Amino acid sequence: MSDAYRIVAIPGDGVGPEVVGAARRVVDAVAEAFGFAVAWSDVAAGGVAIDAHGVAIRPEDVERCRNADAVLLGAVGGPAWSDPSSSVRPEQALFALRGGLGLFANLRPVTVHPSLLGASPLRPELLDGVDLLIVRELTGGIYFGDRTEPAGEPGERSALDTMPYHEREVRRIVRLACDLARSRRGRVTQVDKANVLATSRLWRTVTDEVARDYPDVAVAHQLVDSCAMLLVRRPASFDVIVTENLFGDILSDEAAVLAGSLGMLPSASLGERRTAHGVFGLYEPIHGSAPDIAGQDRANPIGTILSAAMLLRMSLGREDAAAAIEAAVGRALDDGWRTMDLADAADAHDGLVVVGTTAMATAVIQRLAAPVGLAS
Ligand SMILES: NC(=O)c1ccc[n+]([C@@H]2O[C@H](COP(=O)([O-])OP(=O)(O)OC[C@H]3O[C@@H](n4cnc5c(N)ncnc54)[C@H](O)[C@@H]3O)[C@@H](O)[C@H]2O)c1
Structure with a gap:
């Protein structure tokens, strides 16, 4: 795996581990389809890190992020760590990562998929x-x-x-x-x-x-x-x-x-540092840890999956794999696949397949087209 792309995963709190887990499956599937390797490592940040280490993120874990090609983050925070007067708070991890890694630009693309027009x-x-x-x-x-x-x-x-x-x-x-x-x-x-x-x-x-x-x-x-x-x-x-x-x-x-839903949108935070493949960055969905639905397989993973597509494009230089993921997300939506947040906002439910986090990721994986030349 020496020439594998190195990605640090920071699942975080609440629905973070669920949506990051879903996006990891999609990245692994697209890597297999396009013939490249990804070496993942995990870092604890947010409430889970406060519980385990007493701080929102350890300095050595910020260093591990710095030494990777890119970071994929879920979300941090939740009711268990919400005392604003506490000297240790989950969002300190975000400031430590942004400041420590020199991430001065936050990019949020907003598009509206045609089949979700009614959800807005x-x-x-x-x-x-x-x-x-x-x-x-x-x-x-x-x-x-x-x-x-x-x-x-x-x-x-x-x-x-x-x-x-x-x-x-x-x-x-x-x-x-x-x-x-x-x-x-x-x-x-x-x-x-x-x-x-x-x-x-x-x-x-x-x-x-x-x-x-x-x-x-x-x-x-x-x-x-x-x-x-x-x-x-x-x-x-x-x-x-x-x-x-x-x-x-x-x-x-x-x-x-x-x-239409917070669960749909990705983001990237970039600095000036370049890696061997692109610009170093931290990628995360725009939503928070959604404690009200955590642990129930109800979170929409699309914002995190699209964040992973941005990661592949901007930090790893894999436009081919990024575009394949975005197209697969579009196909799953066109075919009527919806997580609860999107189904709740829809005008009509005819033809919709309402699923959880895991099944939505599977629907995306099943629609990943093989790269041109490798199609059977
Ligand atoms: N970058 C981050 O890590 C980040 C960003 C925002 C909020 N937070 C933290 O998250 C916690 C909850 O904050 P909040 O409730 O204000 O915002 P939130 O984004 O977590 O949730 C707002 C509403 O949107 C829903 N929602 C969010 N993501 C969803 C998804 N993927 N699929 C379906 N529904 C989704 C939630 O169930 C909730 O009803 C707080 O501790 C806050 O500090 C973290």
Whole structure:
């Protein structure tokens, strides 16, 4: 297995082990079909790591992630570890991984599969052609700026958050957005609040400078409030959206609603480090640990399976296997296979096969086409 791709799996808490287990089966199946090998290793993070080691993730486990080609994560957190005043909390694992591995860009693609149009709260005609990518800055801005906690006498209390950005942080993510737009529809919308915020005006200036190097990409600026409105009124008008940490956090959750279920959407967090095969990254579904359905084989694994497809494409350079997984997911949905979340949101249940996590992964595996030339 010396030339195998090295992937660290972090199942985490709640439904994490179920959806990561499902995605691993799909990756192993596609690897066999396409003739390559994957060497998996497991890392504990989140509540399970607090129980086992007393910390959300051990430094040596962050190192194991750093030495891999990519990381596939489920979700962390749950009621057993939810005391906000505790000094050890599951989400510390996410900050340790993002910060420790230099993952400054979070990518969330949002597409709406035609057979799921009825599952979205938006009218189907608004969703026609939705294919957008949110590129969120992940390691700067107000989440990382200096802060002063609430203090003072009642009636006089105050608190302070600060939102620092350096042009280096803006430049690298706008460049990434423009590079990604080149393999899509060639349009980038940079979102800010430049009529109020100084950091937003820095973002605009640096974005315009970067845009000069990308004459083939149409770069536009948009205020975050109008962007939030257009995401539900004309979502198909967007291609790549690039924005700072706080705005990206909010807009990416808003955009996730378009797809009908939290369980459908993948994400990638990337840094600058390249591996022998692509760019190092951490891949995870956008949903949390869903403690209400954990351990019941009810979670939708598609967000994690599509995250694994992103991993194969971006970190391992296996566009062929990634595309095969995405096509197989599409076929399973076309054939009526639905997990509970999608069935609950559907207008009609005629022709639907409502299944659990394991059976949905099996349905995807059964629809993986053999690569051209190897088909029997
Ligand atoms: N990146 C992460 O690890 C991450 C992200 C968000 C929340 N969390 C943690 O997860 C825990 C639960 O958070 P929450 O309830 O706000 O969000 P959640 O995403 O876990 O769940 C919200 C709702 O969506 C449903 N849901 C989520 N994923 C699903 C799936 N794959 N299939 C079907 N239904 C699904 C859940 O059952 C629940 O009803 C908290 O401890 C939170 O801190 C972790």
